[in-house]
Amino acid sequence: MGTIVSAAITWNLPRVYTMRAWLKEPGSSGYDRKITRLRAAMTVRQNDLDHRWNISFEDAIETIVKGTTLRDTDRGLEVEVRLLDPLDARVIARTIAFGIDTPRREREMASKSGHLAPFTDAETRTMADIAKLEYLIGDQAREAGFSDGVGRILRAPDDDPKMAALAANEDFSRRLATLKNLSRQIGYYDPPGEPFRGPNPHIELQDLSTATVGRTPDVSLWIRSGQVCGALISLLVIAVLRLWKPGLLRGRDRPATAPAAAQVPPPTAAKPGDSEEW
Incomplete structure (x- = not known):
């Protein structure tokens, strides 16, 4: 029962797609793991994500911040984006890789910038x-x-x-x-008020056909939760049946009956003139 419940839950969880872009620029290391809200706001503005997703500007920023991870790799700065749509994830990874400044400049701009509308x-x-x-x-x-x-x-x-x-x-x-x-x-x-810099020229973008597909949120947690729920449901069903129809859980009491004796036909009398051969 637990396995069935957990399978039903995880089957209905939304699929999440992961896309990556790599920035191959000198000094493209030492970034924080998460992008700044300013960089996320720039990304939302450039792609008109709040209107495309039909959510508020702030909610779109929060989605980008939560779904994006930065890490240093041998291929340069890796921008990983996890979203429900693979094309959106690819576009956002590309936008961030093109626009992100040095780690120091990103922190400086985020600390002094006001609310970006x-x-x-x-x-x-x-x-x-x-x-x-x-x-x-x-x-x-x-x-x-x-x-x-x-x-x-x-x-x-x-x-x-x-x-x-x-x-x-x-x-x-x-x-x-x-x-x-x-x-x-x-x-x-x-960002408004900052010196003109332009996009980064050297980036590498993951091909859309190689997007990594997973589930969200953590599937293992849902599987364990489903197994616990299934076990509780099974115990509840057993308890109800014990009170309502106990006969379904154990055999009904029946009187013991002895096996019927074998029926032997009575002997027949010998007819006159009959003889036996020995």
Whole structure:
């Protein structure tokens, strides 16, 4: 009974998906295990998660903080995100890996920043314009040999030959200047009031098809709880049956009867003229 109850409980627990991204930047070690609420708020704003999940801005921040873990690995800083949707987990891991600053800067910004509010409707429209500019600039960058997209461009020094060739293109220069200006206005890449930094260029992202699937919360705890509940239910059923229908739990009293004697047919008299052969 306990096994049946625990199996029924765990079967109905929601599946949780784990996705990871790795930041491969110098100095990408020494982070706290959990991200700051400021970084979580930036992630919620950039992906409009409160509206997508239909929850409050603060609840979305709390979901990101609880579901994200940072750890130092041989591949760089690992950003692990556990959520009910694998695509959301992948997008959030990517956003955090792209945006996170050094450990010292993360702590400094979190200590001095005030309450970060969600984007207004106007700022959301600006965010859409930034996404279009990122696509156009990234397309031009790939043609020029930049393999890391917008992050590599925004971090490239002015004397970089590839950057110099791109800057000679009037459309590219105009788009890049507009991108920087719009991102500063709404605090897209960096928190409001912080110097412009741009996204990290060197990250590695786990493929969506390799997402780790598990259960939440801890399945072992639910299994033990189900076994205890099943045992209690079994004892309760036995107690009720003892009082209500005791005959179901033990055989009914029946009078003992002796086995019937074997019926032997009576001997028949010999007929006249019959004889026996010996």
